[in-house]
Amino acid sequence: MNKTSSPKVTARGPVDHEVRDQIVAAATEHFSRYGYEKTTVSDLAKAIGFSKAYIYKFFESKQAIGEMICSNCLRQIEAEIRAAVDEVERPPEKLRRMFKALVESGLRLFFQDRKLYEIAASAATERWPAARAYEGRIRELIQDILQQGRQTGDFERKTPLDEATMAILLVMRPYLNPLLLQHGLDYTDEAPLLLSSLILRSLSP
Template structure:
């Protein structure tokens, strides 16, 4: 969780046992009681410290929520990094990226309604954990696209940054709980693979056909 420890709203030493205890307990309490119902005073009481002590580590309850949200979202990006670093072809990794992002997001967001609400709140309020999550997803896309271009599997003449941006935005609906919730009546797995195939058609290097007399 190293990058989360230096986010806006967090205070104190980068590594501290109490910081980890606060985040772990807040995660449990937010999931059991809900974010709105869990006050800093309640968290402090469970830890048997004064509320003011928690403010040595976090500027506000939102900052605690952002850290909890970031910790949860790391589970998704850990899964897609495993896809990116696999030894399969880049085209297969693109397909797996869409499939795994959808699977992990659905599994996390809809297994726990209160966690879903927390992540949705973090997106609406643009908490730092969301910016970090988006960056990690984009880093994964960059990694796979770069591999595909370097190997010649993807068209090396394509504009790299433009390709990364396009794939990232194509992937986004499968990582955003608000958009997923609005699409629950759709066959999301087939839809995700349809979009993945469309991306691959745009990415795949065109073979030059030599015409001889």
């Protein structure tokens, strides 16, 4: 169910990072075992050993906890993508590596931890701030690679930079968005090579 506003992931009560981290770690394990949608804050409180009221001192809702878990998960995927990009020098290869890492990390989340995948899918469906911020950072990375490619002469310069960036993001979105990933599983072997090759041909000067 869509919400008109997303809850904050900041603590409602005194800032106590150790307790908040403990709640997030326990919630991650609990959601991984039983699923995000089927778990209530009361279930979580019982599993952790805290009272429901105590959890609400640090998070204003279950979604706020899910936001934190989702943010941690997406940050890990982003780190893997950036590491793959940083392994090579030339912008065209950076773009290829980015697409390949994006697909591989998404598949790992989908197949290895389906319960956490459910949280990421909820985040994408309801456009949680964590999901929007992740997509924004991926867009910035694409733009950085395009700028480098234009400076090195590998990419054309006629298309407005923001237009080219958005077009590439839209091509990547089926593998960037956890909700859409499940509909493209039959093509994950070919997609990174075919789509990145198509993108690079369109960027050729």
